Amino acid sequence: MTVLCRLRHCHLSTPTLCRRFHDARVYKEDKRWPGWQVVVGIETHAQIKSRRKLFSGEITDTLIPEPDEPPNKHVSPFDAAFPGTLPKLNSKCVDLAIRTALALKCDIQHRSSFDRKHYFYSDLPSGYQITQHYAPIALRGQLNIQMPNSSPFFVRIKQIQLEQDTAKSTFNPRKRTSNIDLNRAGAGLTEIVSEPDLRSPEEAGMYVRTLQAVLRAVGASDGNMEQGSLRCDVNVSVNRVGRRPGTRCEIKNLNSVKFMMAAITHEIIRQRAILESANDLDSCTVPQETRGFDENTFETYRLRSKEDAPDYRYMPDPNLGVLVLSQDRIRAIHDSLPELPWEIRDRLREMYALSERDIDVLLNVDSGREVKFDGEKDVDGSGALPMTHELLGQLSARKETFADNSLTSDHLGELIDLVQNGTITGTSGKYLLRYILANPSSLRPVQITQQLQLTSLSLFSSPGHSNPTSKTDQELNTLCQAAITALPNEVAAVRAGNKNVVNKIVGRVMRESRGRADAKGVKALVEELILGGGDKS
Numbered sequence: 001m002t003v004l005c006r007l008r009h010c011h012l013s014t015p016t017l018c019r020r021f022h023d024a025r026v027y028k029e030d031k032r033w034p035g036w037q038v039v040v041g042i043e044t045h046a047q048i049k050s051r052r053k054l055f056s057g058e059i060t061d062t063l064i065p066e067p068d069e070p071p072n073k074h075v076s077p078f079d080a081a082f083p084g085t086l087p088k089l090n091s092k093c094v095d096l097a098i099r100t101a102l103a104l105k106c107d108i109q110h111r112s113s114f115d116r117k118h119y120f121y122s123d124l125p126s127g128y129q130i131t132q133h134y135a136p137i138a139l140r141g142q143l144n145i146q147m148p149n150s151s152p153f154f155v156r157i158k159q160i161q162l163e164q165d166t167a168k169s170t171f172n173p174r175k176r177t178s179n180i181d182l183n184r185a186g187a188g189l190t191e192i193v194s195e196p197d198l199r200s201p202e203e204a205g206m207y208v209r210t211l212q213a214v215l216r217a218v219g220a221s222d223g224n225m226e227q228g229s230l231r232c233d234v235n236v237s238v239n240r241v242g243r244r245p246g247t248r249c250e251i252k253n254l255n256s257v258k259f260m261m262a263a264i265t266h267e268i269i270r271q272r273a274i275l276e277s278a279n280d281l282d283s284c285t286v287p288q289e290t291r292g293f294d295e296n297t298f299e300t301y302r303l304r305s306k307e308d309a310p311d312y313r314y315m316p317d318p319n320l321g322v323l324v325l326s327q328d329r330i331r332a333i334h335d336s337l338p339e340l341p342w343e344i345r346d347r348l349r350e351m352y353a354l355s356e357r358d359i360d361v362l363l364n365v366d367s368g369r370e371v372k373f374d375g376e377k378d379v380d381g382s383g384a385l386p387m388t389h390e391l392l393g394q395l396s397a398r399k400e401t402f403a404d405n406s407l408t409s410d411h412l413g414e415l416i417d418l419v420q421n422g423t424i425t426g427t428s429g430k431y432l433l434r435y436i437l438a439n440p441s442s443l444r445p446v447q448i449t450q451q452l453q454l455t456s457l458s459l460f461s462s463p464g465h466s467n468p469t470s471k472t473d474q475e476l477n478t479l480c481q482a483a484i485t486a487l488p489n490e491v492a493a494v495r496a497g498n499k500n501v502v503n504k505i506v507g508r509v510m511r512e513s514r515g516r517a518d519a520k521g522v523k524a525l526v527e528e529l530i531l532g533g534g535d536k537s
């Protein structure tokens with residue numbers, strides 16, 4: 001029997017593949033909307049991380065983080081649509097689009113072409129955007145998604161196309177004027193179009209996060225939604241379980257994962273209410289609309305209906321020829337791809353036996369790939385993580401992102417090593433980390449350790465430890481003796497058999513040593529000094 005795919009746009013050509021895919025995505029009831037199936041497809045616009053625009057050779061402002069960049073500074077005559085100017089394709093943008101497409105396992109098209117999409121709006125000086133409507137650069141890919149506590153699934157990528165970004169327009173309601181800044185006009189974008197394979201707001205959120213990680217890993221885009229280098233249009237439909245997919249509504253220009261998930265949730269509730277209020281279940285459909293999202297009310301609102309949809313009058317751009325890509329060029333880019341996020345995930349799981357939660361922490365840091373593991377196998381895989389968690393905590397307290405952070409991956413690695421080999425204690429490690437973030441310098445953590453005298457006081461050092469000097473033994477002894485003298489009542493309680501009180505004496509030693517003492521060793525030494533070599537049970 002042939003089972004055909006009922007989803008529009010499904011590109012899996014053979015029925016077996018279709019069946020396998022849809023079997024993999026069996027309907028799971030969601031308590032928030034029982035009996036209803038949610039279908040989501042996402043169009044993602046990612047700004048390409050090239051220093052120059054897609055066709056004009058002008059510098060892009062996107063890579064130069066100058067908040068006070070004056071408007072209309074990076075504008076060539078082509079960006080401003082002066083008559084007679086001609087486009088010249090930036091091959092760096094093409095290479096970066098190929099990197100994205102290969103990471104998403106797409107079929108790269110050896111021949112693709114550019115088309116004009118016409119609409120009249122002030123952010124588009126020429127009256128059309130150059131995009132790839134008829135023959136995009138890549139087709140048929142997939143992105144593997146891992147939701148917490150469930151097996152991975154894949155979202156099919158329908159196509160990837162190269163296109164121009166628009167200018168930025170800001171409306172001043174007081175003066176009733178629009179200001180146009182052409183700095184962004186003509187910068188390169190890749191539009192990554194997913195098939196409608198997502199089934200909940202959370203899956204949509206994870207799709208975008210995973211895509212961000214891929215784009216950053218291959219260096220194709222910053223993928224930063226807040227700064228506008230990644231923007232999503234989400235398409236949402238709902239249908240009763242077992243019935244055909246509903247009519248999609250498209251919510252435009254969402255600029256954070258949180259807003260995107262809120263927009264989908266509101267849309268599901270809105271569409272379901274329309275369908276539930278109908279008398280004739282089978283003939284009622286949600287009107288196809290393009291909608292916006294109100295960040296204050298967390299609701300979507302109608303921008304235009306299908307009837308008002310603009311006719312873009314797509315036509316091949318006569319000024320641009322066919323983009324021909326050789327197999328050699330594609331292979332060379334393929335060979336230069338770095339390790340991808342899911343490969344890193346597998347490696348961290350297999351080599352370091354890290355938990356999924358810890359792997360998430362490492363992979364979710366901005367440009368998480370910077371957190372280098374140098375190949376040294378950590379016995380229990382636990383050493384690096386407390387420091388990484390601490391680093392993230394410190395950065396968020398300082399309102400900084402991982403990318404802003406002044407600590408290089410090399411120095412973070414050295415700091416972790418210092419803690420792991422016992423040169424400094426975990427407490428000193430955290431102190432050192434705070435100190436380095438507050439006082440950035442080119443000094444290595446080991447030098448700062450010496451400067452701040454943070455070397456650990458460890459008495460019962462194991463043979464592998466690096467600082468078992470008799471000087472530290474003496475210092476530790478002196479600190480323990482001083483604590484014993486200062487706390488006679490506690491010492492008496494320990495002698496009377498109340499062993500828990502030892503911790504209070506140990507706490508004092510730790511404080512006096514500014515966290516440099518090894519707590520386990522101090523405890524053993526204090527017990528030894530109070531009780532002598534006798535009863536330690």
Ligand SMILES: Nc1ncnc2c1ncn2[C@@H]1O[C@H](COP(=O)(O)OP(=O)(O)OP(=O)(O)O)[C@@H](O)[C@H]1O
Binds near residue numbers: 039248
């Ligand atoms: N029934 C459906 N429910 C939800 N999403 C859907 C449904 N059918 C298709 N989609 C999604 O809608 C999106 C269509 O995007 P596409 O770029 O192909 O066309 P478009 O939105 O018409 O064009 P434009 O690029 O001008 O916005 C895809 O992401 C697809 O997965």
Ligand SMILES: [Mg+2]
Binds near residue numbers: 043
């Ligand atoms: Mg689209």
Ligand SMILES: [Mg+2]
Binds near residue numbers: 043233250
């Ligand atoms: Mg669309």
